[in-house]
Amino acid sequence: MRRVGKKREGGDEEEACLLFETKQAKWRGAYKVFSCTIFAGICMIWWYRIRKMTSGAGGGGRSWVDIGVMWSEICFGMFWILTQSLRWTILHHFPYKHILFHRYGEERLPGVDIFVCTADPMLEPPSMVVNTVLSAMSYNYPSQKLSVYLSDDGGSELTFYAILRASLFSEHWVPFCKRFNIQTRSPEAYFSHPSEGAMLQNGQQWSSMKKLYEDMIREIESVVEKGKVPDSVRNQHSGFSEWNDKTTKQNHQPIVQIIIGGRDTNAIDGDGLPTLVYMAREKRPNFPHHFKAGAMNALIRVSSEISNGPIILNLDCDMCPNSADTIQEALCFFMDETRGHHIAYVQFPQNFKNITKNDLFSNSFPVINEIELAGLCGNGGTMYCGTGCFHRRESLSGMYFKDYHKAKWDNTRPKTQDKRTSAELIEATKPLASCTYEKGTQWGKEMGLVYGMPAEDAVTGLVISCRGWKSIYYNPERKAFLGLAPTNLDVLLVQHKRWGHGLSQIFFSKYCPFFYGYNKLSLGLQMGYCVYFLWAFMSLPTLHYLVVLPISTLRGIPLFPQLPSPWIVPFLYAFLANNAYSFLEYVSCGGKCKAWWNQQRMTLFLRTTSYVFGFIDTISMNLNLSQTKFDVTDKAVSQETLDYYEREVFYFGSSSFLFTIIATLALLNLFGAVWGIKRLILEASSSSWWSHHLGLQIVLCVLIVLLNKPVYEALFIRTDKGSLPLQVLLKSVALASLACFLAPFIC
Numbered sequence: 001m002r003r004v005g006k007k008r009e010g011g012d013e014e015e016a017c018l019l020f021e022t023k024q025a026k027w028r029g030a031y032k033v034f035s036c037t038i039f040a041g042i043c044m045i046w047w048y049r050i051r052k053m054t055s056g057a058g059g060g061g062r063s064w065v066d067i068g069v070m071w072s073e074i075c076f077g078m079f080w081i082l083t084q085s086l087r088w089t090i091l092h093h094f095p096y097k098h099i100l101f102h103r104y105g106e107e108r109l110p111g112v113d114i115f116v117c118t119a120d121p122m123l124e125p126p127s128m129v130v131n132t133v134l135s136a137m138s139y140n141y142p143s144q145k146l147s148v149y150l151s152d153d154g155g156s157e158l159t160f161y162a163i164l165r166a167s168l169f170s171e172h173w174v175p176f177c178k179r180f181n182i183q184t185r186s187p188e189a190y191f192s193h194p195s196e197g198a199m200l201q202n203g204q205q206w207s208s209m210k211k212l213y214e215d216m217i218r219e220i221e222s223v224v225e226k227g228k229v230p231d232s233v234r235n236q237h238s239g240f241s242e243w244n245d246k247t248t249k250q251n252h253q254p255i256v257q258i259i260i261g262g263r264d265t266n267a268i269d270g271d272g273l274p275t276l277v278y279m280a281r282e283k284r285p286n287f288p289h290h291f292k293a294g295a296m297n298a299l300i301r302v303s304s305e306i307s308n309g310p311i312i313l314n315l316d317c318d319m320c321p322n323s324a325d326t327i328q329e330a331l332c333f334f335m336d337e338t339r340g341h342h343i344a345y346v347q348f349p350q351n352f353k354n355i356t357k358n359d360l361f362s363n364s365f366p367v368i369n370e371i372e373l374a375g376l377c378g379n380g381g382t383m384y385c386g387t388g389c390f391h392r393r394e395s396l397s398g399m400y401f402k403d404y405h406k407a408k409w410d411n412t413r414p415k416t417q418d419k420r421t422s423a424e425l426i427e428a429t430k431p432l433a434s435c436t437y438e439k440g441t442q443w444g445k446e447m448g449l450v451y452g453m454p455a456e457d458a459v460t461g462l463v464i465s466c467r468g469w470k471s472i473y474y475n476p477e478r479k480a481f482l483g484l485a486p487t488n489l490d491v492l493l494v495q496h497k498r499w500g501h502g503l504s505q506i507f508f509s510k511y512c513p514f515f516y517g518y519n520k521l522s523l524g525l526q527m528g529y530c531v532y533f534l535w536a537f538m539s540l541p542t543l544h545y546l547v548v549l550p551i552s553t554l555r556g557i558p559l560f561p562q563l564p565s566p567w568i569v570p571f572l573y574a575f576l577a578n579n580a581y582s583f584l585e586y587v588s589c590g591g592k593c594k595a596w597w598n599q600q601r602m603t604l605f606l607r608t609t610s611y612v613f614g615f616i617d618t619i620s621m622n623l624n625l626s627q628t629k630f631d632v633t634d635k636a637v638s639q640e641t642l643d644y645y646e647r648e649v650f651y652f653g654s655s656s657f658l659f660t661i662i663a664t665l666a667l668l669n670l671f672g673a674v675w676g677i678k679r680l681i682l683e684a685s686s687s688s689w690w691s692h693h694l695g696l697q698i699v700l701c702v703l704i705v706l707l708n709k710p711v712y713e714a715l716f717i718r719t720d721k722g723s724l725p726l727q728v729l730l731k732s733v734a735l736a737s738l739a740c741f742l743a744p745f746i747c
């Protein structure tokens with residue numbers, strides 16, 4: 001551990017230890033040499049294409065195919081260059097959490113406000129939401145310094161009931177966790193994988209706690225199923241009077257309820273428990289509510305009246321805290337005496353608890369989590385990913401770093417000094433959660449999360465970085481948060497469409513990192529952000545390639561140089577070295593070989609469906625043809641699709657247009673591969689197969705066919721409910737045949 005030679009204030013002789021350490025990843029020198037060789041390959045490919053275009057060499061001339069292929073390869077090459085910014089300098093951080101309590105003691109630790117967002121009790125089951133809230137409440141942190149806020153954009157009494165019911169359970173759960181020093185503080189996770197509780201299991205306390213938990217979940221689920229809170233329950237808490245027959249998700253007054261930590265008879269006595277607040281901001285049909293960004297901004301304001309914690313942790317309702325000490329770890333970054341005051345936010349990775357063995361849907365992002373986000377850190381910042389992120393209240397609210405003075409953490413308003421009653425506090429906060437509050441203010445522009453972008457998280461992080469702040473990405477050994485990844489292909493494609501659209505929207509807006517971040521961010525950080533912001537755009541060259549490859553094979557038009565021409569070398573090298581590296585990188589990040597293969601397939605599916613439409617959304621939004629929307633990811637899965645997911649079998653089952661596209665491209669490449677192999681066999685006598693003029697592209701077609709194996713099975717072999725319907729088969733055969741038929745007119 002490094003020490004700074006500075007003496008502590010007050011003449012303390014003890015040296016001040018740094019609260020966190022930063023290390024560079026190894027092997028970066030070797031990587032840089034390697035990436036230079038790939039870059040040389042890419043340059044040669046570009047040179048070959050340009051020469052072919054200008055001289056007509058290689059027999060191709062200036063056809064549309066050549067122009068298209070050249071354009072695609074320029075895009076791929078440029079994108080590859082951008083991705084290097086995430087790999088040249090990789091920084092890992094190591095907080096020393098044991099020093100924190102020792103150095104600051106309980107009194108001098110900052111208040112921490114945790115925001116949990118939920119939006120719909122049907123898509124986001126309240127039984128799941130309460131688990132997130134309960135885990136947040138039971139963090140290893142002084143409870144008088146901790147406040148948990150639930151924002152309910154569903155404005156639903158079912159969710160209110162659930163949180164109220166959970167608050168009763170928390171009276172048992174929070175002390176239980178602290179007493180037995182439990183690491184897994186989500187009761188659902190703790191009781192469903194009892195390995196951690198093994199020692200306690202035979203004891204009375206363990207089983208009675210389990211029973212209390214199950215009773216709570218049963219009661220919540222039964223109320224949710226009925227869709228209405230029984231009158232007998234309603235009468236027990238005045239909060240329910242906020243709901244009447246006319247209350248709907250889109251139309252209701254602001255609702256704020258202090259469930260724990262209030263000072264009236266209704267609220268539970270907060271002794272030993274953190275403050276717990278329920279908020280449903282006002283919704284009116286004619287007022288835009290700005291989705292999650294709007295909810296977060298209302299939370300920032302409401303919480304500033306109640307607890308005003310200088311540190312804010314933002315969680316999605318399915319992102320369950322999974323480690324008791326995460327707050328302490330995050331605080332090490334903010335409270336480090338020499339570097340802490342620069343830091344606006346500390347982002348943890350998004351991990352998921354429901355990843356299958358070989359990660360069929362490629363939900364786990366090992367390379368992004370282990371390398372890329374740490375690579376962004378190497379350029380001076382990281383991305384805000386919307387959940388699992390600790391913020392400094394001031395920077396999130398819009399403050400510039402230059403205006404900031406080092407925090408005195410212990411000077412926040414202690415809750416006990418606020419003499420207002422619960423009712424008075426609630427009345428004071430309601431206007432802050434109203435529709436009209438933001439009118440004529442800077443909220444959503446200069447203050448709080450940025451509006452008008454479906455990826456409010458990434459753009460807000462970017463804006464904060466441009467205001468001079470630094471940010472940290474920290475990936476601890478024990479996963480800090482565990483969320484729910486989509487288990488249904490339909491849902492997944494919609495989620496990625498929103499991401500693709502949301503991220504590319506930033507690139508094509510005034511927030512484009514190269515302009516907005518010019519002179520404010522390092523070039524590496526600008527490039528790094530653009531890797532994500534151009535995900536959706538990259539669907540276009542990919543789609544182009546996937547169509548042109550089989551069609552030119554069918555038509556006998558060579559796309560690549562053939563042996564003995566030396567120009568084939570850069571193509572082979574760039575392709576092989578890049579894929580070999582991607583494979584090794586994936587495996588070194590803890591991914592399985594088969595999962596890498598699955599990731600290639602998902603990239604193919606996403607780049608030909610979700611990202612294409614996401615990009616179209618971006619264009620139409622820029623042309624003012626559509627407005628921002630936010631399709632909430634469905635977290636309530638049916639048992640049927642879940643069974644498929646767990647067996648790692650694709651569940652298609654519907655005739656979605658997106659599936660037709662996937663099937664059409666799979667068929668087209670199958671035609672190309674079969675036709676190409678037939679030619680190879682027939683023409684084997686005149687030239688050996690490896691020097692055949694279509695050799696390389698036939699190999700590529702075959703690889704694409706191998707990736708698409710589950711699609712053919714779903715089209716032709718499987719007969720179960722999850723297979724592709726006959727309608728999709730007919731449409732895709734028709735479309736693929738049409739493409740083949742039209743091919744001679746195009747190329």
Ligand SMILES: O=c1ccn([C@@H]2O[C@H](COP(=O)(O)OP(=O)(O)O[C@H]3O[C@H](CO)[C@@H](O)[C@H](O)[C@H]3O)[C@@H](O)[C@H]2O)c(=O)[nH]1
Pocket residue numbers: 117118119120124151153290291292295315316317318385386387454455456457495498499502630631632633634
């Ligand atoms: O009007 C809305 C819509 C959504 N949400 C909440 O936003 C969160 C994220 O929504 P989800 O449907 O789960 O989206 P994901 O794609 O899983 O979320 C990722 O991507 C989003 C941006 O597209 C970020 O906001 C999220 O933090 C990030 O985890 C959830 O807690 C929702 O309850 C709201 O509070 N209000």
Ligand SMILES: [Mn+2]
Pocket residue numbers: 316318483633
């Ligand atoms: Mn989510």
